[in-house]
Amino acid sequence: MGSHPVHGPVHGPVDPDVTPDDVRTSELDHAVVTDRLDVLAVIALGGALGAAARYGTGQLWPTTPGGLPWATLVVNVAGSFLLGLLMVYVTDVWPPRRYVRPFLGVGVLGGFTTFSAYALDARALLADGRATAALAYVAGTLALALAAVVAGALVGRVLTRARSSAR
Numbered sequence: 188m189g190s191h192p193v194h195g196p197v198h199g200p201v202d203p204d205v206t207p208d209d210v211r212t213s214e215l216d217h218a219v220v221t222d223r224l225d226v227l228a229v230i231a232l233g234g235a236l237g238a239a240a241r242y243g244t245g246q247l248w249p250t251t252p253g254g255l256p257w258a259t260l261v262v263n264v265a266g267s268f269l270l271g272l273l274m275v276y277v278t279d280v281w282p283p284r285r286y287v288r289p290f291l292g293v294g295v296l297g298g299f300t301t302f303s304a305y306a307l308d309a310r311a312l313l314a315d316g317r318a319t320a321a322l323a324y325v326a327g328t329l330a331l332a333l334a335a336v337v338a339g340a341l342v343g344r345v346l347t348r349a350r351s352s353a354r
Contacts, residue, residue: 241262
């Protein structure tokens with residue numbers, strides 16, 4: 188059993204590329220984390236909700252054998268759109284709030300969108316010998332997600348302009 192330079196005994200595998208200098212922490216580091224435990228809890232709660240929504244989407248819309256992983260693609264594009272929309276509101280419309288961006292942006296939408304499933308889906312397509320479909324899926328998801336962020340931000344701008352014009 189090894190020993191961690193700050194936290195003591197290590198139980199389980201240790202990354203051989205990590206040196207003690209890589210993991211040293213100061214009292215300031217601990218104070219920063221302690222000061223933000225409430226934010227971390229909000230992120231965790233949002234992440235759980237977002238991940239549950241993504242899981243439910245995958246259960247309701249499973250990938251058929253030989254088909255494309257449409258649920259993951261739609262989740263990632265929809266989440267990207269919502270993130271673009273959200274950022275307009277948290278930066279330009281709503282008053283600053285400690286928990287809104289961490290809960291909705293990092294937690295809910297971070298848990299809802301999924302790079303890991305995207306990567307596993309692409310790998311599964313490659314393993315099935317569908318290299319063209321895998322490439323189209325990877326590039327298409329990236330292009331659509333980027334376009335969705337921009338579209339979400341544009342929609343947010345239009346909605347906020349319409350809101351301020353109505354006043």
